[in-house]
Amino acid sequence: MTVSLSIENVTAHYGTTKVLEDLSLHIAEGELVSLLGSSGCGKTTTLRLVAGFLEPTAGRIMLGDRDLTRLPAHSRDIGLVFQTYALFPHLTVRDNVAFGLKQRGVSTKERNTRANDMIDRVGLNALADRYPANLSGGQRQRVALARALVIEPPLLMFDEPLSNLDAKLRVDMRVEIRRLQQANGTTALYVTHDQEEAFSISDRVAIMNAGRIMQLDAPEVLYSRPANAFVADFVGFENMIPMKAIAESGDAVRAEMPGGATLSLPKDTFTVPAQNFILATRPEGLLVAPSGDGIPTTLGLRTYLGRAYQYQCETPAGELKANGPLTQPFESGSNAVLIPQAEQCCLLPAEPA
Amino acid sequence: MQRKTHPLLIAFAVLTFLFLVGPLIIIIGASFSDTSFLTFPPRGLTLHWYQNAFEISAFKRTFLTSLMLAVGGTALSMCIGIPAAYAMARYRVELPRFLGNVFVLPILIPEIVLGFSLMKSLAMGINLPIMVSLLVGHALIVLPYCVRVVGASLNSFDFSIEEAAVSLGCPRWKAFFTVLLPNVKAGIIAGFILAFITSLNDVSVSIFLTGPGVSTLPIQLLAHMEQFFDPTIASVSVLLMGVTVAVMAIVERTLGLTFLTK
Numbered sequence: 001m002t003v004s005l006s007i008e009n010v011t012a013h014y015g016t017t018k019v020l021e022d023l024s025l026h027i028a029e030g031e032l033v034s035l036l037g038s039s040g041c042g043k044t045t046t047l048r049l050v051a052g053f054l055e056p057t058a059g060r061i062m063l064g065d066r067d068l069t070r071l072p073a074h075s076r077d078i079g080l081v082f083q084t085y086a087l088f089p090h091l092t093v094r095d096n097v098a099f100g101l102k103q104r105g106v107s108t109k110e111r112n113t114r115a116n117d118m119i120d121r122v123g124l125n126a127l128a129d130r131y132p133a134n135l136s137g138g139q140r141q142r143v144a145l146a147r148a149l150v151i152e153p154p155l156l157m158f159d160e161p162l163s164n165l166d167a168k169l170r171v172d173m174r175v176e177i178r179r180l181q182q183a184n185g186t187t188a189l190y191v192t193h194d195q196e197e198a199f200s201i202s203d204r205v206a207i208m209n210a211g212r213i214m215q216l217d218a219p220e221v222l223y224s225r226p227a228n229a230f231v232a233d234f235v236g237f238e239n240m241i242p243m244k245a246i247a248e249s250g251d252a253v254r255a256e257m258p259g260g261a262t263l264s265l266p267k268d269t270f271t272v273p274a275q276n277f278i279l280a281t282r283p284e285g286l287l288v289a290p291s292g293d294g295i296p297t298t299l300g301l302r303t304y305l306g307r308a309y310q311y312q313c314e315t316p317a318g319e320l321k322a323n324g325p326l327t328q329p330f331e332s333g334s335n336a337v338l339i340p341q342a343e344q345c346c347l348l349p350a351e352p353a
Numbered sequence: 354m355q356r357k358t359h360p361l362l363i364a365f366a367v368l369t370f371l372f373l374v375g376p377l378i379i380i381i382g383a384s385f386s387d388t389s390f391l392t393f394p395p396r397g398l399t400l401h402w403y404q405n406a407f408e409i410s411a412f413k414r415t416f417l418t419s420l421m422l423a424v425g426g427t428a429l430s431m432c433i434g435i436p437a438a439y440a441m442a443r444y445r446v447e448l449p450r451f452l453g454n455v456f457v458l459p460i461l462i463p464e465i466v467l468g469f470s471l472m473k474s475l476a477m478g479i480n481l482p483i484m485v486s487l488l489v490g491h492a493l494i495v496l497p498y499c500v501r502v503v504g505a506s507l508n509s510f511d512f513s514i515e516e517a518a519v520s521l522g523c524p525r526w527k528a529f530f531t532v533l534l535p536n537v538k539a540g541i542i543a544g545f546i547l548a549f550i551t552s553l554n555d556v557s558v559s560i561f562l563t564g565p566g567v568s569t570l571p572i573q574l575l576a577h578m579e580q581f582f583d584p585t586i587a588s589v590s591v592l593l594m595g596v597t598v599a600v601m602a603i604v605e606r607t608l609g610l611t612f613l614t615k
Contacts, residue, residue: 053516073519086517090535100521144517151521 002029002185003064003154005050010059012045012211019045020211023059032181032188033216034198036234037208043191045211047157050189052076063155074103079148079186083160085140087132093119093143094128100151118150119143121180138169142176149180156181156188162197170194174201195235199223207231224344229278229351237280239320241295242350245275255279257295259316264293269342276350283310285344288324294337295320299330313338377594384587391584402588412589415573418484422559422569423552426491427499427545433492434499435541439533441500442507456500459493467494468561476562483567490558495548502547506540546601553597 005027012020020042027033035043048054050061052073061068068076088096098115106114119128122142132140141161148156158177162170178201181188192198198205199219206216207230215222215231226232229240243263247254252264253272257279265272288299288311297320300312308323311330315338322338330336379393387397406412434456441453459467468490475486510533518528534541559569568576570593578586 051516051520053519072524073516074522074524076520077522078520080517080520082513082517084511084513086511086513088514088518088532088536099518099523103522147517147521 002187003066004029004031005155005187005189006060006062007046007050008060008062010046010049010056010061012042012049012054012056014045018211020049020056023211023213025206025213025216027187027189029187030182030185031203032178032190032201034190034192034202034205035208036192036195036198036205038193041208042211043193043208044159046208047159047189047191050155051078051080051157077151077153077155079151079153079156081141081144081148081156081158081161083163085132085137085144085164087140087143087147089132092129092131093124093135096132096143097146097150099147104151114150115146118146121149122146122176137165138173141165141173145177145180149184149186152184154187156186158188158190158192160192161190162192163194170197177201207234226280226346226348229280229348232278232280232346232348237282237285237346239279239281239283239286239322241279241317241320243277243279245272245277257317259318261296261316263295263340265340265347266342270345270347273347273349278348278350279340279345280348281340281345283321284308284323285341286313286320286322286338287341288313288322288330288336289339290330290336292337292339294339297322297336297338299332299334299336302329302332380587380590384584384591386584386587389583391582391587402584403592405583405585406588406592409577409585411568411573411577412570415568415570416593418487418567419553419570422487422491423549425488426552427495427548429488429492430495430499430548431503431541431545434496434544435503438500438504438507439529442504442510443512453504457497460497464494464555464557468558471558472561476564483562483564487559487562487567487569490562491552491555494555494558495551498547498551499544502544503537503540506537506543510537542604546604549600550597553593 005025007023007025010020010023011018023042023046025033025046035046037043045054049056050068052068052071056069059069063076063078088099091099094112094115097118098111101111101114116125116128119125122145124139124142124146127135127139132143135143144161161177162173165173174197177190190198190202199222202219204216205219205222206213207222208214209230214234215227217225217227222231223235226235226237233240241257243255243257245253246256246262251268252266253270254262254264255272255277256262263279286295288297288309295315295317297313297315300314300319303310305323308326309329310321310323313320313322313336320338324330382395383391383393384402385398385400386392386395387399387401388395437456441448471486471490471493475481475489476483481489514536515525515528515533518532519525523531554571555569556571556575559572560575563569563572570589574586574589577589
């Protein structure tokens with residue numbers, strides 16, 4: 001059974017503090033959507049609202065055609081995987097996995113069969129009679145995953161499930177999570193602060209800040225076409241140059257940056273969104289060249305990145321980071337220009353001050 | 354390589370040990386003395402005082418009262434203490450800080466004052482039967498141990514375990530019994546033992562609340578000593594120590610060890 005999850009205009013408060021504001025999010029059947037953001041952005045609050053551990057002050061939460069908003073947490077039928085694993089220390093692996101089935105009144109025999117099957121699927125059948133204290137972190141998280149999956153929930157939710165694991169295991173486990181989620185076709189909501197983790201396994205990612213979704217898109221879109229300065233900064237657009245369009249000729253817009261330097265942006269590759277806008281780009285989006293139509297700069301420290309050199313660049317618009325080719329190293333202190341590479345730059349509307 | 358221990362350190366260790374164990378040795382020795390008064394070292398050896406302890410019916414009667422109070426008072430106190438400790442651990446952020454200290458008040462207030470005020474309010478004020486006011490009094494003096502010790506094991510409990518149970522379809526009240534309690538069992542047992550012993554040995558509160566026909570063993574001992582001052586009180590004390598040790602051992606065996614091996 002696969003269903004969709006709809007969070008509709010939800011507002012939530014802790015005491016008198018507003019932590020979520022008019023948040024709407026639709027997750028399609030079988031889709032995995034991640035909530036990504038730094039701590040305090042409201043991602044965990046959103047998950048806890050859906051789980052039923054918190055109540056919204058306004059709005060509605062629908063799972064398929066079931067209204068969850070006022071339903072008690074234990075009737076919601078959602079598989080949850082916690083950051084701390086939250087295994088029952090007094091139960092064996094098998095009893096941990098069978099716990100949800102027991103609550104549903106499944107007979108002992110069927111319970112054990114289904115629990116064993118699931119333990120098998122996460123590769124732990126040799127450890128079924130152990131207690132959680134005798135398992136490693138990765139094994140514990142597999143048990144937690146099996147425990148959430150065995151009840152065949154229409155919705156799976158993950159609350160930072162990998163942040164207590166070491167780097168290598170994190171990569172293995174996220175693949176495992178994605179594999180199981182896709183095999184079951186379960187709709188899933190995944191909360192994390194790790195961008196790589198979110199981007200690698202999600203169908204879509206919602207980047208959150210201060211209780212709101214800043215952008216909800218496929219990882220590929222977020223990575224290359226952020227919709228606003230916050231998302232651009234979040235996904236690593238290290239250079240943000242405020243600009244102002246000052247003149248328009250037939251095929252280009254002339255724009256001025258702080259410090260007075262101007263840049264000509266060809267209309268066929270750049271779309272200027274407003275008179276005041278931001279030119280956002282990663283270091284590889286600014287090409288260091290000896291001369292040309294670009295941002296004049298004095299090159300500072302040079303670092304070697306393997307595939308390119310990176311320069312700290314003093315420009316009239318402030319310090320920028322730019323990459324230069326390996327075939328043509330520049331000396332520190334020399335003058336050059338930084339040429340924006342259209343396909344790696346974004347022109348964003350300026351934030352209202 | 355040999356580790357060198359300073360002789361002064363050894364001397365201190367021995368002195369501390371003697372200081373703790375000495376009184377026990379004196380009581381045990383005195384209980385076997387063949388004299389009609391308490392003395393140490395014992396002169397002669399007899400089991401007469403132990404026989405006497407079992408023959409005096411007041412000791413038997415008050416021992417049963419003490420036992421009932423220790424079990425009942427501790428149980429009553431746990432019924433209040435466990436939910437209180439739970440609420441304080443679960444809602445640590447939301448609840449005011451001083452609340453935790455309120456539950457230690459019975460330890461802070463001199464027991465004599467506590468006993469007197471309980472007598473004034475319970476026995477004289479609202480005319481509770483002696484046994485009931487004793488029960489309430491004992492529940493009150495052991496409450497700090499219940500709340501503190503159970504609270505300590507709840508503080509290291511990860512409450513997302515409880516949420517995990519709820520997400521798997523277990524109602525919250527049921528999760529409290531099936532998931533939370535089994536995991537703080539060690540704390541409950543420890544709290545129970547501490548409270549039980551405190552109640553069993555209490556004098557200062559009981560002395561105000563006992564009355565005609567109802568007394569506890571320590572109070573009866575006190576009364577006996579005032580009249581006779583013979584080695585019977587030593588033999589009863591030794592028996593009381595024995596009961597205490599036995600209770601600890603039984604609780605450890607039945608609840609404590611199964612908890613560890615499970």
